[in-house]
Amino acid sequence: MATETSPRPRSATPSTIPQKRPMNLDDEQHIPAVSSPLNPDAPPSRARKAPAREQREKKESLKKREAKGVDTTRSSTPDAQPNTKRSKKVEKPPDVVRPVRYYTKPPSQSDFDAPRPPVFNPVLTKANRDFNECFEHISNKKSFRYTNCIADPAFLSSRWFRQTDAEPFEPRFSFQEASSHILFDSAGRSITTEKGFRMARANVCAREGRWYYECKILSGVKPPAHETSLTPRSASSTDGGHVRLGWARREANLDTPVGFDAYSYGLRDVSGQKIHLSRPKDFVPSNESFCEGDVIGLELTLPSLALHRKVVEGSYNKAVDVSDDLDPHPAAEASDFVRDRVPIRYKGVVYFEQFEYSSSKDLEDLMNPAPSLSNAAVAAKDAAATAPPNPNHPSVALRTLPFSSIKIYKNGKLIGTPFTDLFAFLPPASKAATQQGARDGLDDGMLGYFPAISVFRGGAAEINFGPEFWCPPSGLATRVGDDGQDADDYDMNGSAVALAPKDPKTHRQHSQGKNSRLRGMGERYVEQIAEDIVYDLIDEVDFWMLDAMENPDAAGTDGASTQKAQSAFTATGMETVEGLTQLGGGGGEIKEIVQEEE
Numbered sequence: 389m390a391t392e393t394s395p396r397p398r399s400a401t402p403s404t405i406p407q408k409r410p411m412n413l414d415d416e417q418h419i420p421a422v423s424s425p426l427n428p429d430a431p432p433s434r435a436r437k438a439p440a441r442e443q444r445e446k447k448e449s450l451k452k453r454e455a456k457g458v459d460t461t462r463s464s465t466p467d468a469q470p471n472t473k474r475s476k477k478v479e480k481p482p483d484v485v486r487p488v489r490y491y492t493k494p495p496s497q498s499d500f501d502a503p504r505p506p507v508f509n510p511v512l513t514k515a516n517r518d519f520n521e522c523f524e525h526i527s528n529k530k531s532f533r534y535t536n537c538i539a540d541p542a543f544l545s546s547r548w549f550r551q552t553d554a555e556p557f558e559p560r561f562s563f564q565e566a567s568s569h570i571l572f573d574s575a576g577r578s579i580t581t582e583k584g585f586r587m588a589r590a591n592v593c594a595r596e597g598r599w600y601y602e603c604k605i606l607s608g609v610k611p612p613a614h615e616t617s618l619t620p621r622s623a624s625s626t627d628g629g630h631v632r633l634g635w636a637r638r639e640a641n642l643d644t645p646v647g648f649d650a651y652s653y654g655l656r657d658v659s660g661q662k663i664h665l666s667r668p669k670d671f672v673p674s675n676e677s678f679c680e681g682d683v684i685g686l687e688l689t690l691p692s693l694a695l696h697r698k699v700v701e702g703s704y705n706k707a708v709d710v711s712d713d714l715d716p717h718p719a720a721e722a723s724d725f726v727r728d729r730v731p732i733r734y735k736g737v738v739y740f741e742q743f744e745y746s747s748s749k750d751l752e753d754l755m756n757p758a759p760s761l762s763n764a765a766v767a768a769k770d771a772a773a774t775a776p777p778n779p780n781h782p783s784v785a786l787r788t789l790p791f792s793s794i795k796i797y798k799n800g801k802l803i804g805t806p807f808t809d810l811f812a813f814l815p816p817a818s819k820a821a822t823q824q825g826a827r828d829g830l831d832d833g834m835l836g837y838f839p840a841i842s843v844f845r846g847g848a849a850e851i852n853f854g855p856e857f858w859c860p861p862s863g864l865a866t867r868v869g870d871d872g873q874d875a876d877d878y879d880m881n882g883s884a885v886a887l888a889p890k891d892p893k894t895h896r897q898h899s900q901g902k903n904s905r906l907r908g909m910g911e912r913y914v915e916q917i918a919e920d921i922v923y924d925l926i927d928e929v930d931f932w933m934l935d936a937m938e939n940p941d942a943a944g945t946d947g948a949s950t951q952k953a954q955s956a957f958t959a960t961g962m963e964t965v966e967g968l969t970q971l972g973g974g975g976g977e978i979k980e981i982v983q984e985e986e
Contacts, residue, residue, distance in 0.1 A: 484930075485724070485726055485830070486726070486927075486930060486931075486934075487726055487727050487728050487729065487927055488728040488729075488730075488825075488827075489546070489547065489931060490547065490730045490731070491547060492547050492730075492731060494548070495539035495548050495549070495738070498736070499538070499539035499548075499549075499738050500538065500539045500540070500541075501538075502538065502552070502554075503536045503537075503538065503552060503553070503554040503737055504524075504554065504737060505554050505555040505556070506522045506523070506524060506525040506554070506563050507522075507523055507524040507525075508520035508521070508522060508572070508574060509521045509523065511571055511582075512571070512580075512582075514580055514606065514607055514846070514848050515578075515606035515607055515848055517573050517578055517606070517848075518573065518574070519571035519572065519573055519578070519579075519580050519848075520571060520572055520573070520574065521571060522563050522566075522570075522571075522572050524735060525554075525563055525564070525735075525737070526564065526734045526735075526737075526739055527563075527564055527566070527568055528564050528565060528642075528744065530744070531743060531744050531746065531821040531823055532741055532742070532743065532744055532821075533564075533638075533741075533742050533743070533744040534564050534734075534739045534740065534741055534742075535551055535564070535729075535739065535740045535742075536551070536552050536553050536554050536737075536739060536740075537549045537550060537551055537552060537729075537731055537738055537739060537740045538550060538552040538738075539738070542928075543924070543928050544932075545928055545929075545931035545932040545934075545935055546924070546927055546928045546931055547731070549731045549738065549740070550924040550928075551740060551920045551924055553591075553917075556575060556576055558575075558910075558913070559590065559591065559592050559853040559909055559910045559912075559913040560575065560576035560577050560590065560591060560851075560853075561576050561577065561579060561588045561589070561590055561591070561841075561851070562588070562589055562590060562591040563576065565588065565589040565590075565591070565642070565838070566579070566586075566587070566588035566589065566642060567581075567586035567587060567588065567642040567643050569581050569582070569583040569586045570586050570587075570588045570843075577850055577851055577852070578606065578848060578849065578850040578851075579841060579843055579848065579849060580606075580607065580629075580843050580846065580847065580848035580849075581843045581844070581845070581846075581847070582845065582846065583845070584844060584845065585630075585632070585643075585644060585645035585842050585843070585844045586642065586643060586842060586843060586844075587636070587640065587641075587642045587643070587644065587645065587646060587840055587841070587842040588642070588840070588841055588842075589636055589638075589640075589642075589838040589839070589840045590838050590839040590840070590851065590853070590909070591913070592838070592839070592853070592909050592910075592912045592913045592916060593834055593835070593836035593837060593838045593912070593916075594635075594688050594690060594836050594837050594838075594909070594912060595690065595693060595835070595836040596690050596691065596692050596693050596696070596714065596903060597689075597690060597714060597903035597904070597907065598687065598688070598689045598690075598714075598903070598904070598905065598906045598907065599687070599688045599906075599907060599908070599909050599912060600685060600686065600687045600688075600854075600857075600860075600861070600864055600906055600907065600908055600909065601685075601686055601839050601851060601852065601853050601854070601908065601909045602683055602684065602685050602686075602851065602852040602857055602858055602859065603631075603633045603683070603684045603685075603686070603841060603849050603850070603851050603852075604681070604682070604683050604684075604849065604850045604851075604852070604858065605631050605657065605678055605679065605680050605681065605682050605684070605847075605848075605849055606680065606848035606849055606850055607628040607629055607631075607680060607846055607847055607848040608628050608629055608630055608631045608657050608678070608679065608680055608847045608848070608849075609628065609630070609657045609658060609677045609678065609679045609680065610627065610628060610679060610680060611679040611680060611681065612679075627846075628680060628846060628847065628848075629843060629844050629845045629846030629847030629848070630656075630657055630658065630843070630844040630845070630847045631657050631678070631841065631842070631843055631844070631847040631848070631849045632645045632646045632647060632654045632655065632656055632657065632663070632841070632842045632843075632844075633646060633654060633655055633684060633686065633840070633841050633842075633849065634646040634647060634652060634653045634654035634655055634686065634794070634840055635652065635653050635686065635688055635794060635837040635838065635839060635840060636651060636652035636653075636654075636837065636838055636840035637651040637652065637811075637813055637818075637835075637836070637837060637838070638651075638744065638745055638818075638834070638835065638838070639651040639745055639746065639747050639748075639818065640652040640840065644842070645663075645842040645844070646663075646840050646841070646842045647662075647663035647664050647665075647666065647668075648666050649665065649666070649747070649751070649752075649755060650664070650665055650751040650752075650754050650755070650811060651747070651751070651811075652664075652840060653794055653806075653807045653810065654840075654842070655671070655678070655684070655796065655806070656668060656678075657677055657678040657679070657847075658677055659672065659675040659676075659677055660672025660675065660676055660677055660678055660803075661675075662806035662807065664807065665754055665755055666755065671796075671803075671804065671806045672798075672803060672804075673803075678798070682798060682799060683798075683799050683800070683858045683859045684796065684797065684798055685796070685797030685798075685800070685857075685859060685860075685861060686794065686795070686796060686797075686839070687794065687795040687796075687797070687861070687906065688793075688794055688837055689712075689791065689792055689793045689794075689795075690789060690792050690810070690836075690837070691712040691713065691714065691789055691790060691791045691792060692712060692713040692714050692903065693814070694713055695709060695712060695713050695789075695790070695791075696789060696812060696814050697814060699779050699787050699788075699789060699790075699812050700784055700787065700812050700814050700815070700816060700817050702780070702784075704779045704780060704790070706779070706780075706790070709790070711791075712790070712791035714903040714904045715903055715904050724831075725831060725832055725833035725919070725923045726827075726830040726831065726832065727740075727742060727832045727833065727923070727927075728742055728743065728825075728826075728827060728830070728832075729741065729742045730742075742832065743820050743821045743823055743825070743826040744821055745818045745819060745820060745821065745835070746819055746820065746821040746822060748785035748817075748819060750783045750785040750786050751785050751786070751811070754777075754786075777809070777811065778809075779809075784812070784816050784817050785811075785817055785819075786811075787811070787812045787817060788809035788810060788811055788812065789809065789810050789811070789812050790809065792808065792809060792810040793805050793807060793808045793809075793810075794806060794807040794808075794810070797859070797861050799859050800859030800860065800861060802861065810837070813835050813836060813837070814831060814835060815828070815829045815830060815831055815835075816828065816829055818835055833919055833920075833923065834916075839851060839853075839909060853908055853909040853910040853913070854908025854909065854910040854911070855908055855910055855911075857908065861906070863906045864906045864907075864908070
């Protein structure tokens with residue numbers, strides 16, 4: 389029979405148990421001041437005393453000392469100590485990022501004339517069109533980009549030059565953004581080549597919103613009705629060459645087909661395959677080819693630039709950013725364009741030269757089907773680096789845009805969506821060329837996705853940017869009101885209102901904003917002109933303010949500016965460019981450069 393034992397009296401906590409800090413049992417700091425039902429035998433302990441504060445000598449206030457007539461300077465106070473505390477730093481406002489300004493000689497009188505159109509040399513006739521070799525103009529070379537400019541006496545602080553364009557003044561293929569082996573028609577809307585695959589990009593780009601353009605195949609794969617029992621399909625399909633079409637960024641190589649690398653998304657005419665990173669995949673049902681006479685429509689959807697910046701800055705959150713935000717409330721500040729350009733002369737015509745954006749190593753590595761052994765060892769240490777492209781990828785170049793897609797139409801009928809989650813293009817996703825003087829992280833306003841067509845050995849194609857499309861899809865308006873909106877519906881005030889598709893949940897139809905509705909790329913051409921004018925004026929005013937701060941006397945109304953403008957018309961030539969002053973960020977050193985005329 390077990391005997392009932394008395395409970396062991398509770399003792400103090402043994403000192404051998406490790407504590408977070410050493411216990412001082414003599415001071416009884418860890419013993420409660422009063423007993424409790426859980427600890428009835430606790431001895432009374434004295435309350436913990438607060439540590440004694442160091443006694444300081446009481447000093448009289450400044451008013452009392454002044455009343456007594458005592459000298460109030462710190463040097464007269466016997467116990468005054470030097471003030472060793474650092475004063476609070478006054479934060480300087482961030483440096484304003486400005487374009488690089490080049491001081492050049494005054495322009496010649498011919499520089500005030502509009503740029504001459506390119507000279508065409510007839511080469512061949514195909515599909516009832518005369519195709520010409522385009523020369524007497526400059527072409528974009530590796531690491532450099534060229535745009536037309538004109539001298540304007542009103543732009544004195546910008547050294548007389550501002551941006552312009554050459555004829556024809558309409559959305560078309562860019563003569564500078566094309567391979568040297570591309571042949572154009574006189575309107576700049578049709579292209580062909582006698583060489584291998586060569587690419588040409590348009591003079592308009594999409595940055596946000598929904599955009600549409602059409603491409604008609606003039607010469608390429610023959611339709612099935614053209615084939616006979618005596619003509620093999622392989623032979624008949626290659627007689628007219630080949631055409632690839634899609635969207636491309638500025639980093640895409642012009643001597644390669646669309647879809648060759650990570651900077652372009654394309655479609656093959658053979659079997660209607662989609663191609664990206666040089667990897668064709670089936671897309672069109674029953675592998676139906678795009679043949680001569682077919683009209684292929686391409687619709688591009690990009691999220692708003694505000695959401696785009698969240699992606700490249702690393703602040704995108706899938707749980708929070710649940711909308712493309714194409715029609716947000718107007719922001720207090722718009723994005724800034726910084727264009728580092730220098731006017732140069734080429735065959736008697738002045739162009740703006742600027743650094744081009746270069747390809748990224750991370751995107752070039754996507755071209756490799758399998759990583760090397762050294763890359764595999766590094767990738768094993770960092771599993772996140774091997775993740776597929778996504779909006780939150782550790783590498784900015786591999787981040788994709790949510791809500792972005794490319795849709796394909798054939799003769800007005802929707803085929804499908806071959807591409808989604810396109811790569812981001814805003815800096816730092818797009819990096820400047822590794823050239824001396826190139827500045828990274830700047831947006832010049834022409835970063836985006838361009839309509840791009842590539843042709844192969846006799847293949848020919850024509851583009852149509854609207855507003856009169858050959859086979860417009862049902863969501864694209866063909867009638868436009870005075871304010872640029874669809875003229876199918878009107879509000880209470882008589883203004884045109886574009887209507888979005890009905891919400892499947894609420895069965896309600898909401899009004900669409902400008903960016904949410906599907907628009908032809910021809911409208912983007914007008915927007916680009918407005919952006920060029922606005923930012924030319926912004927640069928001129930900014931440079932004028934800098935000149936006024938450096939030399940206030942020269943900014944008056946004493947007629948000095950008028951005299952400079954009049955002397956510009958009588959100046960002699962601009963054979964060299966001398967004296968370079970970089971004002972990016974509020975100033976810079978003066979350098980000397982000499983650039984000979986080509």
